[in-house]
Amino acid sequence: MLPEEVTNMKSNPPRVREDVTRNHIPCNLCGSQENHPYCPENGLGLVECDNCGLVFVSPRPDAHELYALYGETYFHNDESGVVGYTNYIKDEPNIRQTFNGRLNWLERYIERGKLLDVGCAVGFFISEAQKRGWQVQGMDVSGFAVEYASDKFGLDVRHGSLETLDYPEGAYDLVTMWDVIEHVPDPRLYIQKAVSLLRTGGVISLATPDVDSLPAKLTGKRWVGFKLSEEHVYYFSARTLSKMLEDSGCEIINVRHVGKFVTMRLFLNRLGMYSPIIAGALGLLERAFKLSEKSLYINPYDIVAVTARKK
Numbered sequence: 001m002l003p004e005e006v007t008n009m010k011s012n013p014p015r016v017r018e019d020v021t022r023n024h025i026p027c028n029l030c031g032s033q034e035n036h037p038y039c040p041e042n043g044l045g046l047v048e049c050d051n052c053g054l055v056f057v058s059p060r061p062d063a064h065e066l067y068a069l070y071g072e073t074y075f076h077n078d079e080s081g082v083v084g085y086t087n088y089i090k091d092e093p094n095i096r097q098t099f100n101g102r103l104n105w106l107e108r109y110i111e112r113g114k115l116l117d118v119g120c121a122v123g124f125f126i127s128e129a130q131k132r133g134w135q136v137q138g139m140d141v142s143g144f145a146v147e148y149a150s151d152k153f154g155l156d157v158r159h160g161s162l163e164t165l166d167y168p169e170g171a172y173d174l175v176t177m178w179d180v181i182e183h184v185p186d187p188r189l190y191i192q193k194a195v196s197l198l199r200t201g202g203v204i205s206l207a208t209p210d211v212d213s214l215p216a217k218l219t220g221k222r223w224v225g226f227k228l229s230e231e232h233v234y235y236f237s238a239r240t241l242s243k244m245l246e247d248s249g250c251e252i253i254n255v256r257h258v259g260k261f262v263t264m265r266l267f268l269n270r271l272g273m274y275s276p277i278i279a280g281a282l283g284l285l286e287r288a289f290k291l292s293e294k295s296l297y298i299n300p301y302d303i304v305a306v307t308a309r310k311k
């Protein structure tokens with residue numbers, strides 16, 4: 001996982017340089033070359049496919065360049081990695097509680113068995129799953145995160161991406177990808193690869209910002225999904241993500257919008273992006289009653305989780 005807090009708090013990720021060749025990208029969902037600008041005022045260079053509605057960055061550097069720009073310096077720069085994850089790690093109790101909520105509903109669809117978490121960050125999700133009896137493995141593009149998960153929790157985690165790591169096909173009951181698919185240059189290939197690791201009847205679950213959600217529509221260029229995600233290359237909706245999973249040989253079994261436990265402090269910080277006046281007033285209460293570290297469950301209904309079963 002590339003948690004939004006992690007990506008947000010990393011020290012300025014390198015921006016795409018002017019001298020890098022940028023190519024027009026065909027739609028990764030339907031292959032169409034036809035598209036039109038999408039929310040151009042946010043300055044992210046997004047287009048929406050005329051045919052299927054997938055939203056993505058185009059033109060953009062090819063995958064190799066993207067990895068060179070974001071991958072190497074962004075994910076493997078030890079200092080920025082540590083800075084970002086320091087904040088994420090501080091939020092451990094809330095993140096674990098959030099993930100337990102996800103396991104509660106996932107376990108309605110699949111019995112505990114072998115789980116692979118793609119983009120596992122520092123391992124909070126698989127650590128919680130392990131406590132519940134899952135046999136867990138994880139992988140992440142961040143060397144720092146993988147080392148932390150291994151050293152701190154003794155988890156079976158590997159450093160790399162799905163394209164480069166060699167996991168056994170048909171071996172897993174559950175594959176999860178929290179906040180990953182929006183970052184990868186070829187999500188179709190990534191999903192196909194993930195599905196190939198599942199046994200028949202196994203379950204895959206992905207969570208990603210929902211570009212068709214009401215908060216996204218209402219807040220336009222100020223949507224937190226845009227604000228926190230300058231390195232996202234794809235913006236899915238429940239519909240486009242479901243279609244991609246169906247194309248990869250799965251049937252959709254659940255679509256839901258997922259929230260998370262956050263501290264009051266973080267909640268007010270986010271609220272301030274939309275409504276500084278309300279956030280300011282609540283901030284006074286927060287300080288008066290010392291609520292900063294109190295947790296609450298927030299669900300703005302703009303992160304969609306699509307769960308599907310391999311046919």
Ligand SMILES: [Zn+2]
Pocket residue numbers: 027028029030031032049050051052053054
């Ligand atoms: Zn399309």
